[in-house]
Amino acid sequence: MPASPEDSAQRHRFSDTSVSLGERLHASRELSLTLARPLTDEDQTVQAMDDASPTKWHLAHTTWFYEAFVLRNHMPGYQPFSDRFEYCFNSYYETQGPRHPRAHRGLLTRPSAEEVRRYRSHVDEALMGLMSDEGSLAPEVKELIELGINHEQQHQELLLTDILSLFAAQPLRPAYQPLTLVTEANSLASETRWISFDGGIKEVGHDGQSFSYDNELPRHDELIRPFKLAHRCVSNSEWLEFIEDGGYVNPLLWLADGWGAVKSNGWQAPGYWEETADGWRQMTLHGLVPLNPAAPVSHVSYYEADAFARWAGKRLPSEFEWERAAQTTDAANNPANTLGSGTLRPCPASADAPVDRVQQMMGDVWEWTGSAYLPYPGYRPPPGAVGEYNGKFMCSQHVLRGASCVTPDGHSRITYRNFFYPHQRWQFMGLRLAEDA
Amino acid sequence: MPASPEDSAQRHRFSDTSVSLGERLHASRELSLTLARPLTDEDQTVQAMDDASPTKWHLAHTTWFYEAFVLRNHMPGYQPFSDRFEYCFNSYYETQGPRHPRAHRGLLTRPSAEEVRRYRSHVDEALMGLMSDEGSLAPEVKELIELGINHEQQHQELLLTDILSLFAAQPLRPAYQPLTLVTEANSLASETRWISFDGGIKEVGHDGQSFSYDNELPRHDELIRPFKLAHRCVSNSEWLEFIEDGGYVNPLLWLADGWGAVKSNGWQAPGYWEETADGWRQMTLHGLVPLNPAAPVSHVSYYEADAFARWAGKRLPSEFEWERAAQTTDAANNPANTLGSGTLRPCPASADAPVDRVQQMMGDVWEWTGSAYLPYPGYRPPPGAVGEYNGKFMCSQHVLRGASCVTPDGHSRITYRNFFYPHQRWQFMGLRLAEDA
Amino acid sequence: MPASPEDSAQRHRFSDTSVSLGERLHASRELSLTLARPLTDEDQTVQAMDDASPTKWHLAHTTWFYEAFVLRNHMPGYQPFSDRFEYCFNSYYETQGPRHPRAHRGLLTRPSAEEVRRYRSHVDEALMGLMSDEGSLAPEVKELIELGINHEQQHQELLLTDILSLFAAQPLRPAYQPLTLVTEANSLASETRWISFDGGIKEVGHDGQSFSYDNELPRHDELIRPFKLAHRCVSNSEWLEFIEDGGYVNPLLWLADGWGAVKSNGWQAPGYWEETADGWRQMTLHGLVPLNPAAPVSHVSYYEADAFARWAGKRLPSEFEWERAAQTTDAANNPANTLGSGTLRPCPASADAPVDRVQQMMGDVWEWTGSAYLPYPGYRPPPGAVGEYNGKFMCSQHVLRGASCVTPDGHSRITYRNFFYPHQRWQFMGLRLAEDA
Amino acid sequence: MPASPEDSAQRHRFSDTSVSLGERLHASRELSLTLARPLTDEDQTVQAMDDASPTKWHLAHTTWFYEAFVLRNHMPGYQPFSDRFEYCFNSYYETQGPRHPRAHRGLLTRPSAEEVRRYRSHVDEALMGLMSDEGSLAPEVKELIELGINHEQQHQELLLTDILSLFAAQPLRPAYQPLTLVTEANSLASETRWISFDGGIKEVGHDGQSFSYDNELPRHDELIRPFKLAHRCVSNSEWLEFIEDGGYVNPLLWLADGWGAVKSNGWQAPGYWEETADGWRQMTLHGLVPLNPAAPVSHVSYYEADAFARWAGKRLPSEFEWERAAQTTDAANNPANTLGSGTLRPCPASADAPVDRVQQMMGDVWEWTGSAYLPYPGYRPPPGAVGEYNGKFMCSQHVLRGASCVTPDGHSRITYRNFFYPHQRWQFMGLRLAEDA
Numbered sequence A, B, C, D: 001m002p003a004s005p006e007d008s009a010q011r012h013r014f015s016d017t018s019v020s021l022g023e024r025l026h027a028s029r030e031l032s033l034t035l036a037r038p039l040t041d042e043d044q045t046v047q048a049m050d051d052a053s054p055t056k057w058h059l060a061h062t063t064w065f066y067e068a069f070v071l072r073n074h075m076p077g078y079q080p081f082s083d084r085f086e087y088c089f090n091s092y093y094e095t096q097g098p099r100h101p102r103a104h105r106g107l108l109t110r111p112s113a114e115e116v117r118r119y120r121s122h123v124d125e126a127l128m129g130l131m132s133d134e135g136s137l138a139p140e141v142k143e144l145i146e147l148g149i150n151h152e153q154q155h156q157e158l159l160l161t162d163i164l165s166l167f168a169a170q171p172l173r174p175a176y177q178p179l180t181l182v183t184e185a186n187s188l189a190s191e192t193r194w195i196s197f198d199g200g201i202k203e204v205g206h207d208g209q210s211f212s213y214d215n216e217l218p219r220h221d222e223l224i225r226p227f228k229l230a231h232r233c234v235s236n237s238e239w240l241e242f243i244e245d246g247g248y249v250n251p252l253l254w255l256a257d258g259w260g261a262v263k264s265n266g267w268q269a270p271g272y273w274e275e276t277a278d279g280w281r282q283m284t285l286h287g288l289v290p291l292n293p294a295a296p297v298s299h300v301s302y303y304e305a306d307a308f309a310r311w312a313g314k315r316l317p318s319e320f321e322w323e324r325a326a327q328t329t330d331a332a333n334n335p336a337n338t339l340g341s342g343t344l345r346p347c348p349a350s351a352d353a354p355v356d357r358v359q360q361m362m363g364d365v366w367e368w369t370g371s372a373y374l375p376y377p378g379y380r381p382p383p384g385a386v387g388e389y390n391g392k393f394m395c396s397q398h399v400l401r402g403a404s405c406v407t408p409d410g411h412s413r414i415t416y417r418n419f420f421y422p423h424q425r426w427q428f429m430g431l432r433l434a435e436d437a
């Protein structure tokens, strides 16, 4: 668990202890601005690659989301801030009409970051008006606002991972937040312990009693076989062993597509690793810093996670094994290294945790599972435009479970299904090993 | 069931009624030559796209397979035909060393088709020598020969689908086999009937008592929910309704990646369909012929199959639902439109079959399922080079079940897992709809 | 000639009437900042395409040029502002070591625009110190400073054309400078008059008595045949006739490569033209405005200029014909629509100019010639790093002559050789027709 | 001069001593078949890259040329062989309608090579009928036939260079014609001698009194400065010195585009050179053979030729300098290593030639000049479809002069202008150095 001195202050700055929907809405709107504050308007304008978006675009798109789905439909007399912003800031909603191409989001020097902040104020004011009589709001409006909060939380995580990709692509390797003091031990991670879980027909998925994304529904039975799970994530030092053992030069360890990605991308280490005369460095939100051997490895693609597991003689867990383990170990109540901790980086597993418990389940790094991202049995996308939110991406991607060091507090659930393509690695993505019991 | 006049003769020509391993080996070796016979040496040399291979390459590669895995290791004193052919005709076995790039297989005008036929003779002679005392062969050699037969059968199907892609890419649109007489009714397909299946924990996968590929193992339990399956495949006339209803212009019907594929490839119909002043034509192994409305639609990608199912308000079956249906309906014993029937094209479902039975399960077209191609629980690739046969492709592809009109007789099983990327459509690929019970 | 009300003020703001080298240096350094002033720091950070550079990069690169070639070598004790800026802001000088890739210049959110301005101040201070005793400067230092001024002038033009490309790529189509009042007549351009010139052996190229680029040297004889030149540039209204006559759909008018460019780029009009319900609009530094039929056509590639000339039954002049015409008509002393005029756009030719004189030679638009950009006989690149300035680009490009509406005053000469690839059209590029006498 | 034993026999086989137009037509038609004879039908079907065409396509296209431009228009009652061949075998004539894409010529397994030979017979028969009363043929028909002969000669050269590209791309590195005996000395080439030429106004270009291509017209004056020309082409041994001196790793020697080509293509030596444990080998029409140090270097791009000249402190000649030298030294009457010599490879310059004469001007390798390929003053493309023959390529290419070891006898002229893009190198292309006098 991260225990660095800046924690308490950071927890205060990035975390959210609000209760009512209106308070939570307000807090989440504030958090986006807080996250953007260390960045110049220039930093907020640029995207380093097609997958990433500019900070300013995240700030505007999360705002447009409320305008398009809440205010236009449910607030009589609402005046949109600008009739051009729908085109600029719609991400992928075909129902909402044409939109600026994703790969060109970084060209939008206009509207300015300052105007985007005014746009946020304009929409926030309307939202606060709407929320002023929270009790009388129609349930579907509340649900859309709940969705809006969760949507913005997702973009808060992306804002940080996208800024990391931008800063890593620049010669000056800037830091998002300078590292004032590092107190965590730089020793190796604790020996891996294997925690056993029984099999059988188990219920997984969200019960629908509170907010979840549609892709976590419906709760349903899965047949699980007995399995074991490593008590912590794979560490940087273990990844170094993989590299030194020829992990990146032996095609027999890799999926065919994975080996193709190794060759075409020239991968020789996880993302953001740089080998220097003084050893390995890693580009982080704190700038370029020495690699911490005990911390979880991060910025590895599915291909790499799969190859590592094969090299280790293990495998990745399925998403249902992961969820089952999380259910039985009360993972959601563990202290977690998420955004609120303020570390902004994966941290070593605690050495003094109970020996029969899995750790690091709900923070540090998202964990690749062996499960393809597909609809649950009986899945139905919600009606209307938000039906495009999740369902249309259910192909060719893999599920990641847990949360990361930059996942906003309150955004994680043990039923949460994150998903990325197997070649992507700019998120805080790592892995935990499994084996048959 | 196809009942055209050429059937009985063709069944004779393409089918295989041998019994012993040696006889079956010999028959499968002969079948490849038979399939190549209508082609000129020029036809056998070219590949129309990276995914496809030249006929000559298929003939040589299936021969190299025996040389590399059987003769070199298990036949003392065997003299390889050429020390350069390993480089030319290894497909993707990293253990076997470097190889000619896949996209350049069509450049190999040397060795000539004639020399490839001599290569086949050379290897066949050695194989027949080896088989002359079949009883004394070590079990693992017999298994490798069984694998070799099955391997060659797969390439026989590819040979025909690759030739179709080549002929379709040429201005003259040649026919592999002229259509002498069409007797099948050109009426619509029979009304779809929905066959119900119960749920529960069911055993799927191969039992390992006879030959199967490693990816069908191990036999294991799956939890299946009650479901219904259409009694036949989706037909061309139904696909025309989809087109006419704007199927290819409405993004809301599509997966995001699928819509991207529609736009970037300009898809407006299944593969090999051509709209002419006289209506739709389809490029087939019989040349460019009028579309048969009653026949199963073929040459559709996973993206298209998925969009069609959404448009129809149904879904694709999972691979286990498909297998379960096949188990309970004795699908494997149905008369099947596979290579031995000689039709070389998908044919309409029989109008006078039992009304409570699924049809067309084991022929006509491979059927896309909603299941990602992933390892079964407990899957282990076999030791040695053949461990690369299936396992390393278990990512980003989807499973197809059944068989097609060009699948060699004896090559299909209800546990068989075919797999392709969701954008691919040059195989005889179609779909069958499912729904929750 | 442009005679709009803003002219006199603008001429003051953008033009340069300094005399001494130091004064001219100071004025040119100021002009860059003046040109950047209407832009936000965000605008200054982004590049819309690989060919273009961000404003901030132009500001820094022109500063680095002095640091690398003047201050480091010729000012004892000079302290570079940052040891990382050589990597960031070297454009293409191989002698100066590795550099940030051109296509990624738009990723440099750091250093900030503000820091780049401090960088400029730092270098300007050093330069002013160096110039304080101008009389004692070594001739080669003076020459390098002269080169630096001219280099910065080139980048001032690029700064404006690159900003136009950025603003045109944005949904909001911002204006660099709003158009307060348009007074120019929107009638057609004057009838084209053909001015005759005699042939013979003529001297062309710079005489080396004052500053020129190396590519204008040496002055040498060229054999010129009698020719005629249009008195003005081709106008927008003439280009509309070309479009309406099928100019963009008739392959017989085009060079083979040109026709390929039309098809692959989907060209149907010059760059920045947009057809709307209300007729043609053109994206300009004043934003999206109605097309002025009388103004010279601009933003056409060499391919388009060549096709237009073929359609018109004429041809493009050679660069020597152009220069000869300029020599004999005192073109350099004509009033010119260059940057100092403040119009920031090509303007119609004056209706009341002498009838036997060519007009618009030294402003409005650069004029494509039929001459390939190749070294003059006896050309030698200068010694040292600045030898890379021009010589290494002498292949596959075409020469443009004259100047444009955004060429800094004092930067044009009748011997000046501008050059671009035949497909490029983001500069203010047009054409003037010629024919054999 | 090549003096190997096979010469006389080969000269007989490949050369043409016919006199009348009909005889020359017949001989040129025969020569194409002779050149194709060592190739299998498979070899004749494939293209190794987009720039190259299959042998079969060359055979058919040169036949279509007569059908499209002579027989259809000038032979009453001519029955075209097939109405699909226009589409298949039109190369780039927009006037003749749509055509099969260049990059897909290698997909045409139909029509077969055998049918293409029948196509040739059909057209030849018609042509011979037309020629039977040669005296009464209209002059424009004779001109078209003359053009057809020259057109076919160009394709004969391409046939051989395209086959070389195909054979070099195959693992087996076949030989077009095995090398029976090599008698040429493997010593170094003779010391370079510099031949001086005076300057002045000189006439260049074809006089129009006999056949030439339109791009050699009109004959006109050029102003030439005194210059010197190397008496022979640059040799392989000299190129090795360039390599060993870091020619391919020093960017300062290269044009910017050239250096880009070096990096993106990974060039480290001329085309078809392969470094082996036993020294440099070169893929040739005789297969992979040891590099002959004395022979002219071949398969170098313009970029490489230009870099070599810069390294050597010399330059490339202009096309007019080359032509002037050829005029004054009677180059056309020198014995020449062209196709008729049967060597099929560049050969060392003769050691016992007159010391004041340039050698190797009309054979061995085409020689890059520093001249861009542009129209001569007063150039007019011919009327009709053949106006597309040359004119539309006059952009971005460079002129090569002379002839190569595979140029058909009778096809070379000192006014001949060959042209290729600066990155191309699959032809027999080399260089000769020049310098100012």
Ligand SMILES: [Fe+3]
Pocket (backbone or CB within 6 Å): A061, A091, A151, A155
């Ligand atoms: Fe979003």
Ligand SMILES: [Fe+3]
Pocket (backbone or CB within 6 Å): B061, B091, B151, B155
């Ligand atoms: Fe295979």
Ligand SMILES: [Fe+3]
Pocket (backbone or CB within 6 Å): C061, C091, C151, C155
């Ligand atoms: Fe510069």
Ligand SMILES: [Fe+3]
Pocket (backbone or CB within 6 Å): D061, D091, D151, D155
């Ligand atoms: Fe041709």
